[in-house]
Amino acid sequence: MKLEFTVNDKKRVLEVAADKRLIDILREDLGLMGTKEGCGEGECGACTILLDGKAIHSCLLVAAQISGRQVITIEGLEKNGKLDPLQSAFVEEVAIQCGYCTPGMILSAKALLLENPAPTEAEIRRALAGNICRCSGYTQILRAVNRAAREGGAAI
Missing domain, CATH: 3.10.20.30 (Beta-grasp domain)
Structure with missing residues (x-):
């Protein structure tokens, strides 16, 4: 087709x-x-x-x-050589371990922030529930999404 x-x-x-x-x-x-x-x-x-x-x-x-x-x-998500605020938050919060799950985690978080720019921790957890991190980086991932939300990471 x-x-x-x-x-x-x-x-x-x-x-x-x-x-x-x-x-x-x-x-x-x-x-x-x-x-x-x-x-x-x-x-x-x-x-x-x-x-x-x-x-x-x-x-x-x-x-x-x-x-x-x-x-x-x-x-x-990257624009003109600059990382998206959510990507930057993942780097700054060391929310990347092996990195395999990271693209999916970031895009799930981005969808959440586009719909709800100021989510609660429970809302973040719910939005990320369909993503598995085998390295157990969930604490850092939650911090990164919270940080991006505080810093206006919703726009694409």
């Missing part, structure tokens, strides 16, 4: 199978390697992207579902 969609503010047109997963399109066809595959079943959150501003597991979406839509990956 002819797939037309926007990725990180750039219009893309690709010829792909209608059932090709979005994670594979991002990584294989577009070279966007920040989106990671963990479980391939929508359980771990490593592949989280923003689809029309909502956090979605890209391993569960196929090409036919994203036609005409807007996708933001971790690469799309």
Whole structure:
């Protein structure tokens, strides 16, 4: 099928199978390697992207579902060589251990902050519940999201 969609503010047109997963399109066809595959079943959150501003597991979406839509990956948060405030907060709070879960965590947090720029800790925990950190960096991750919220990290 002819797939037309926007990725990180750039219009893309690709010829792909209608059932090709979005994670594979991002990584294989577009070279966007920040989106990671963990479980391939929508359980771990490593592949989280923003689809029309909502956090979605890209391993569960196929090409036919994203036609005409807007996708933001971790690469799309950085602007003009400057990290997004949420990315900076993750660095400053040392919320990155092995880093595998980090893109998904950041995008889940970004979706939350876009909807609710001043979340409570309970709301942050709920928003991140679909993301697994095997290195147990949850304390630092919570601090980073809180910090980004305080510093205005909602805008894209």
